[in-house]
Amino acid sequence: MAIEMRLRTMDLVREDMVRRRIFADPAIFNAEMKRIFGRTWVCVGHESEIPEPGDFKTEDIDGRPIILTRHVDGKIYALLNSCRHRGATVCEIPYGKTNVFRCPYHGWTYLSNGELISVPYREEFGPDFDIASFGLGRLPRVATYGGFLFVSFGSDGPDLLEHLGHAAPWVDQFSGRAPERKVQATKPVKQRYVGNWKLQLDNFGDNYHPQFVHPAGFGPRRRRQEPNGAGAQSSGPASRPSDVGSRIQRSFARGHAMMTFSPPRSFGDPPKLAEYITALSERVGPDEARRLVATDLHVFIYPNLFIQTNMNHFRIVRPLAVDQSEVQTYACRLVGAPDEYNQANLELTAGWGSPAGFVQVDDLEALTRVQRGLRADVDQWVLFKMGRDERVNEDGDRESNSMTDLLSRGFYREWARLMSEPDRR
Amino acid sequence: MTGVLRTLGGPALQYDVEQFLYREAWLVDSRQYDEWLALFTVDALYWVPNGSADSDPKERGQLAYENLSGLEHRVYRLKLPGIGPQSPPPSYRHLVGNVIPAWTGDNELLVISSQVVSFARQGREAQYAGTWEHLLTQIDGRWRIRRKKVSLINNDQALWQLPVL
Incomplete structure (x- = not known):
């Protein structure tokens, strides 16, 4: 098969760069649909839907x-x-x-x-x-983990828990932030862009771009509705040694990853934040509640799920064609948290993900430019060279605390692994 | 005051309201965003439903659902030099038709119109059509927008970056 030859011989993925062609070649896209989306676990939403x-x-x-x-x-x-x-x-x-x-x-x-x-x-x-x-x-x-709903068109391969591996406990933290340990997904806001699906993954994992791509910031300041002023500030000290520092990024087997910002980037405190923390404290204790709220956790489940705890939402990337993709943004309610708190997050999340909104439109514009620009020479490389402190931690996972392309390097290791497994018929 | 307003009807009201909608559309199309913002009341709501025209903002995130400070942020973004989606800015033109005004209170007029927005940017062209609902009130003898709801006919689909509707 022609694509077989090309994948083997074209030298598409190296440790810190990938060939531009993989974002622009329809034959490679078709192979991805078979070998990635047609085989591995793909997230299709949340069981609470x-x-x-x-x-x-x-x-x-x-x-x-x-x-x-x-x-x-x-x-x-x-x-x-x-x-x-x-x-x-x-x-x-x-x-x-x-x-x-x-x-x-x-x-x-x-x-x-x-x-x-x-x-x-x-x-x-x-x-x-x-x-x-x-x-x-x-x-x-078909299987669920942490409420997330996954399907696979492949009849063999690792089960979902094995597939998630070291990423699984981080997925648990999404519902772990809910006082009743349950989240309720709402129907998504959807947005389409002219660009390859992998560009959105790289954008999720990239901490380099925000100051350039989002000069207007992350949205209107929230109106404070706390009767006594600020309520609890979401900047409590991290209680686990591993969370010390402003940023942790880890890349796990099978392309999954996590990243935390602590304290979280502030979008203004949502209303009833203090009441939410109190409700969460009843289950997990005040220290753990503050730690969870003070950590903005991002989790990436390859190939298409992105979870962000700071606004209690997740996003799903849908490839439509080699240069057409869709992002679905699902705001989630934390069951047991005050309605006003959940409602404010729902509205802010929609503003982020909406095609009439104020955050993701900026990213998708950048991705559209990448898609257009990389065709200038598809045999050139896209660079993922950032990261001066990458190391392997005690769990065997790659880790970094600096600005890094660690996450994308992990995505493309998994991409190369899946794409080099021949089709089974 | 209010009695005077409610006597406005027929062709005079129709003309007045149509002129208002034309002017609003022109302010957007010609990027006079501050002047556009000044048309809204301090308690205004700007709403673009997601999924269906009767989409419930309590149940689902909306394409836009914002008060005046949200609208001010929208305009701030539109005017910010160098911001991605506005560099270069898209061009758009609103076409306003089928204008139907109906008094819903002493100083409260609901105006339903059909609008079509043509969008062009960097060789990409799109058209957006839908039902525009303006809840208007008169302040100091001028119409002001208390609520604007834009229900696109394809709001159940994944859409590209939208123009100002």
Whole structure:
């Protein structure tokens, strides 16, 4: 296969730089869809989006329509959204609740676990027609961790927990910040850009750009609504030795990563912050509550999930074409935190992620320029050379406390690993 | 005062309101953002729903949902030299039509219009259409915007960077 030869011979990824071509070549994009999005675990949202039996949401991975359902057995199913008869989608609604999916073309009807239960004029299909063998296709694997919902088109490979590896405890911190240890995802704000999906990952992991790309800052100052003034300041001292210092970045196996800012970059205190910390303290104690609130944790789950605790949200990157991508921004409510606190975060997060907003539009503009500019010479390199203090820590993970491209270097190690595994058929 | 206002109706009201919407659109299209900002009341709400026209801001993040200080920040960004999405700035033109005013209070007029915004930047062109709702009030004899809600017909899709609507 042509792409096989090219991937092997073209010298696309080195330790601290990658060939520009990997952002611009449609053949490489098609190979990524098979070997990355068609094989590894891909995040498709949060289980709190479909909490009750009958709840569903529809998604699309590499143009393949899927339905995520909560069946009456309480389990989540990832179904191919395509009638087994002629292939029509059986559902075109982004979110909903239903007992059955009925194909609009000839009325074939499926349960929310994909089982086919009704075929009009069934006798016309003859006595050998076995309705039980024509359920909706199921993705080979679906699993959740920390509430995040993942699917895989690959039937083998590591299970989700093994896949997450050292990143798993950091994912736990997302819901760990909620007084009731649960988050409720809201429906996303979506934005599209002219650029390759990997550019957004690099942008998430890049601490070099904000002062240049975001000269207007991160949004309007929040109105203080605390009756007694400031409430608790989100700048308490870090209580774990590993959190001392303004910044920690770690790159884990399989491309995942974490990064913390402590104290967090301030966007102004949200209303009812003191009440939120009090509620969280009841479960975890005041020191841990302050530590959690005083740490802005970013977690990256390769290839498409980005979690940010400072505003309790996560983002999902969707590749649409080699130069077209979408970012979905999901604000989450911390269950047990005051409504006003959650509402302020919801509004601020939407402002960040909206195509009419005030933060991500800046980033996506930069990415659009990269996409345009790197075509000037696709055989040139994109540089990821920053990081003077990279070391391997006691857990065997690469770590840095300075401005670094450590995270992107990890993304491309995983990219090269996945892309060099031949297709299995 | 209020009695006088409510006597305004028919072609005179229609003309007055249409002129106001044309002027607002022109202020945006010609980047006179401070003058545009001055059209809003201090308790104004600027709202661009996300997902559907009846999207609930308590349930879901909106494309825009901001008070006057949010709008001031928007204008501050628009005027900041060198900021990415404004360098070079996009061009856009609002086309205002189907204007239907209805009194909803003594000094409160709801104006529904259909608008189409053509957008061009760096060779990329787009059109945005939708229903514009202005809740207008008169202060010192001039119309002011107390609430502006712009429901795009494709607000359920992932959109590129939006113009000022």
